[in-house]
Amino acid sequence: EDKVVQSPLSLVVHEGDTVTLNCSYEVTNFRSLLWYKQEKKAPTFLFMLTSSGIEKKSGRLSSILDKKELFSILNITATQTGDSAIYLCAGGKYNFNKFYFGSGTKLNVKP
Amino acid sequence: EAGVAQSPRYKIIEKRQSVAFWCNPISGHATLYWYQQILGQGPKLLIQFQNNGVVDDSQLPKDRFSAERLKGVDSTLKIQPAKLEDSAVYLCASSFGWGGSNTYEQYFGPGTRLTVT
Structure with missing residues (x-):
């Protein structure tokens, strides 16, 4: 059965901290991994990863895929309160x- | 470019009533998805269309849910009759393509929050 597992389920940090969110997957005929940010509305697209070991970066956010170990991480540096969301x-x-979603990591960034 | 449009944004109905949701994808996007997102969970795919054909509806509860995409653009999702456990956010997403060696990002609409009482 195809599945995606995210950890931790929730995280509380203070502004300025760096966080790492984890995503492991078991998807047959795997092709890509996508990251989204979800606030009180629809998920907003962040990254699409298809190749192992190549980091994608956008401002303070970065992500990398490991197709051998079947996981991806999303890093957020110098967190801000506006980063509070479900990833x-x-x-x-x-x-x-076709995509299989994990349950998400709820990030709360405190001032 | 305009995003994925959905309506209504909120709907409250009683159990055993029927409800319909509408989605208009991004112009030129051939693939359309309907997801159900229950509070605290990730989106679960209900049905995927490629133009006006169904690619995957394996997780659609067909005894009560139906969806169509006439003319390969707009889509409607219907629930009849609704149950309490159908309370969720229904998200529509679209992507440019669906097959071959390429992979395409999905873009989501604002969702419809359904409450069944």
Whole structure:
């Protein structure tokens, strides 16, 4: 059965801290891994990763994929209160662009 | 570019009533998805369309849920009759493509929050 597991389920940090969110996957015919940020509305796309070991970066956020160990991490440096959200990862299959989502990590950044 | 549009944003109904949700994907996006997101969980795929054909509906409770995408653009998702456990956010997403060696990002609409009482 295809599945994606995220850890931790929730995290509380203070502004300025660096956090690492984890995503492990078991997806047959795996093709890509996506990260999303979800506040009080729809998930917002952050990154799509298809190759192992190549870091993707956007401002204070970065992510990397390890296809041998079947996991990805999302790093956020110098966290801000605006980073408070649920972060979702999703594993995608070849051929069908079908994605399996994890339960998310709820991040709370305190001032 | 305009994003994925959904309506209504909120809906409250009693159990055994019916409800319908509407989605208009990003222009030019061939693939459309309907997800159910229960509080505290990640989105679960209900049905995936490629143009107006169904690619995957393996997790759609077909005894009460139905969806269509006539003309390969807008889509509607219907629940009839609703149960208490259908309370969730229903998210529509679209992507440019669906197959072959390429992979495409999904973009989500704002969702419809359904409460069944």
